[in-house]
Amino acid sequence: xxxxxxxxxxxLLSVAAFAECQxxxxxxxxxxxxxxxxxxxxxFRHDGGEGxxxxxTYRWDLAMGDSFLVWLPGTDxxxxxxxxxxxxxxxxxxxxxxSVEAVGVTxxxxxxxxxxxxxxxxILFRNDSLIVLGGLWTGFADYCYAVVEDxxxxxxxxxxxxxxxxxxxxxxxxxxxxxxxxxDHAVGRCGLEVVDGYAYQASASGSFSFPPPEYEVHFIMSKxxxxxxxxxxxxxxxxxxxxxxxxxxxxxxxxFYVNCEMTPGSWAIGHSNLYVWDRDYTFAFDSSLWFxxxxxxxxxxxDRWLAVGFEHGFSILDIxxxxxxxxxxxxxxxxxxxxxxxxxxxxxxxYAMGHLDEGGVSTGTVRxxxxxxxxxxxxxxxSESSPPMPDDFRIRAYPNPFNSAITISVDCRGxxxxxxxxxxxxxxGRRVADxxxxxxxxxxxxxxxxxxxxxxxxxxxxxxxxxxLARIKSDDMSLTTKLVYLx
Numbered sequence: 001x002x003x004x005x006x007x008x009x010x011x012l013l014s015v016a017a018f019a020e021c022q023x024x025x026x027x028x029x030x031x032x033x034x035x036x037x038x039x040x041x042x043x044f045r046h047d048g049g050e051g052x053x054x055x056x057t058y059r060w061d062l063a064m065g066d067s068f069l070v071w072l073p074g075t076d077x078x079x080x081x082x083x084x085x086x087x088x089x090x091x092x093x094x095x096x097x098x099s100v101e102a103v104g105v106t107x108x109x110x111x112x113x114x115x116x117x118x119x120x121x122x123i124l125f126r127n128d129s130l131i132v133l134g135g136l137w138t139g140f141a142d143y144c145y146a147v148v149e150d151x152x153x154x155x156x157x158x159x160x161x162x163x164x165x166x167x168x169x170x171x172x173x174x175x176x177x178x179x180x181x182x183x184d185h186a187v188g189r190c191g192l193e194v195v196d197g198y199a200y201q202a203s204a205s206g207s208f209s210f211p212p213p214e215y216e217v218h219f220i221m222s223k224x225x226x227x228x229x230x231x232x233x234x235x236x237x238x239x240x241x242x243x244x245x246x247x248x249x250x251x252x253x254x255x256f257y258v259n260c261e262m263t264p265g266s267w268a269i270g271h272s273n274l275y276v277w278d279r280d281y282t283f284a285f286d287s288s289l290w291f292x293x294x295x296x297x298x299x300x301x302x303d304r305w306l307a308v309g310f311e312h313g314f315s316i317l318d319i320x321x322x323x324x325x326x327x328x329x330x331x332x333x334x335x336x337x338x339x340x341x342x343x344x345x346x347x348x349x350x351y352a353m354g355h356l357d358e359g360g361v362s363t364g365t366v367r368x369x370x371x372x373x374x375x376x377x378x379x380x381x382x383s384e385s386s387p388p389m390p391d392d393f394r395i396r397a398y399p400n401p402f403n404s405a406i407t408i409s410v411d412c413r414g415x416x417x418x419x420x421x422x423x424x425x426x427x428x429g430r431r432v433a434d435x436x437x438x439x440x441x442x443x444x445x446x447x448x449x450x451x452x453x454x455x456x457x458x459x460x461x462x463x464x465x466x467x468x469l470a471r472i473k474s475d476d477m478s479l480t481t482k483l484v485y486l487x
Contacts, residue, residue, distance in 0.1 A: 028316075028331040028350075028371050060366055061103035061146070062342035062353050063112070068092055068125065069344060069351060070104050070112055073366045078104065078114065080125060083346045089370065095123075095130045107148040111174055115143040115155045122174040134175045139164050145192035147199075152180060152227060154199050156188040166192075166199055168226040183224055183232040190219070191248030193255050197227035198235065200255045200277065204244045219243035219259045221277070245269075247341070249298040249306065254279070256319070258295045258308055269294050274308065276322060283317065283325040289332065290315065297341035301350065302429055309340030314352060331371065338367070348372065348427060394479065395422075395472045401484035408456040408470050408481075410437050422456055424483070425469045432463060437472070460485050 063070045069081040082090040104114045111133075112123045120143070121135040141157035141164035148154075151172040157164055166186035171177050188201035203220050223235040246259030255277035261270035272295040274283040285291070290310050297309035304320035305328075313332035319325055331352075340354040350371040394411040410422060424433035437454055460468070468483040 028329050060341070060353070061105070062344050062351065062368075063104055063106040064344040064346060064351075065106040065112070065125075066108070068106075069346070070106050071353065071368055072104050072114075073353075073368070078112075078123075078130070080130070083344075083349070083351075089368070093125065093130050103144055103146050105146040105148050105153075113146055113148060113153050113171065115146045115153070118142065120146075120153065120155065120169055120177065122171065122177060124174070134177050136169065136177050136179065138167060138169075138179065141165075141167070143167075145188060147192055147194045149194040149197070152194075152197075153177070154192060154194050154226065156186060156192050156199075156201060158187065158189055166201065166224055166226070166232070168199075168232070181226055181232045183226065183234065186222065186224055186234070190246045190259075191257065193248045193250035194226075195250050195253065195255060197225070199224045199226050200248060200250070202246060202248050202257055202259075204246060204259075216264060217242055217244040217262050219246055221257065223277075245294045245296060247296065247298045247309075249300045251300045251303065256298060256300070256306060258298045260293075260295045268292075272310070274298070274306070274317065274325065279322060281322040281325065285310075285315065285327075287327070289313075289330060294339070296339045296354070297343070299343040301343050301345040303431065305345075305429065307343040307350070307352070309343070309352070309354060311337050311339055313338070314340045314343070395470065395481050397470060397481050397483055400482075401486050403486045405457055405459045406483055406485075408458060410454045410456065410472050421473050423471045423473060424458060425471070426463070427467045427469075432460075432468070433458060458483075460487075 061070075061072045064083065067082075067084060069083040071079045071081060073079070078095040079091055080093040080095070082092055103116055104112055106112050110125055112125060114121045114123055118139055118141055119135055119137050122133045124131045124133050138155075141155075143155040144158045146153060146155050148171070151170060153169040153171045154166065155169065156166045164182055164184065166183040166188070167179060168181040169177050170180040183199075186199075186201060187203050190202040190204050191200075193200045201222050201224065203222075205218050205220060219240040220237065221239075222237045225233050225235050240259065242261060242264065243259045244262040246257060249256045256274060257277065258272060258274050260272035262268070263270065269292050272285040272290055272293065274285070275281070285295075285308075293311040295308060295310055297307075297314075299307050300319075301307050301316075304318055306317045306319045308315045308317065313330060315327050316329040317325055318328045338354050338356050340352050342353045344351045351368060352371060353366060353368045355366050395408065397406050397408045400406060408422060410420070420437045422433075422435045422437055423431055424435075425431050435456055435458075437456070458470070463485070465485050465487040468485055469480050470483055471478055471480040
């Protein structure tokens, strides 16, 4: 009885949230949570450069593990935070690293890889303590990015005069790591991502000419082969003129990058865009929310969502269909300038970090925020400009709530020459089922044709109790209904 009451209460809360957000993009609820045992409350002095020299993930980083969050706030600290606590941030471990130039990446629940200050370390997290398993001194390169793929750790430095560029480190044995391959002078000031052994880098650069104010700004992208050939090699490079700032993000197959227009001389910032490497897909942030703001960070936070950080907030994009990338949610920090650079998602909690300016003056602090991400509203949200739904395009489910199986009835008569899909998501927005309507299914009543309603029986199996969302999706429209599963 108690479980049923809790589930029904969650349903009512979710319905209320949906009623407040009928159209997207939705403004996110923000919560700066209490922080137990923080070294200096939640503010840390950062070592960012002046002007636009610190872009993307320069000098600080954020990485999500299975049960903890690793935060390097740009000081000599590494903080391991409890990512399961929904009411406050609890510092599990606080480690003195001794370098302000460090970034970290977590590839399991127990191993963290830290790079910076010319070195790389593998750190084991066990029983609320940190144990350094192995380290590697790599010269004078000041590494500012770290990415793990398979048995390799990729890092890149920030300066063009340092002796190393892009470095690939073998981490198959965490206690005995070694340099596998180096690509000299492959500098990445604005991001590093790795897909299938290819390292993608971005760097914002400029060249002065005399007399001033002539100035050229460029956003340079490069693709580097580090493990697929006998030697490290540069695969391709391209340059976007009059573009600066920006960052990179990737999932298992695609690389996304953002940057913005910048007028030489005046430094006025114009349009900001999202691009997909080697694909002809672009999303322009033309809305009044983001026009004229610098774009500082981008992260894939879910299979279908991308977070992009600006000077006054961030945007969440739906990237499930690259031909229809659109903004579904946003947050604006209106009291001061908060340049958001990093994001991490844990269930329905979105962690975001960035450096803070007040009144145009840097406060020298980096902050970590936790947002209550209403994924139900984001999935259910529909644009006010969406085409009207036909009367014979419907979805319903019964019995609801259910405890083992639920029947989903889909009416497709409003569609012509289309095969819609029924997708089922959990409350965190993860897709748990994907069913083509009409693919071997029987009509709802005998003698009917494929244009009549279909009945789909869905069994959650080993999935936990909770709220799920069933969505019927066609080429240009979608409808969603809520499912309440009581195991």
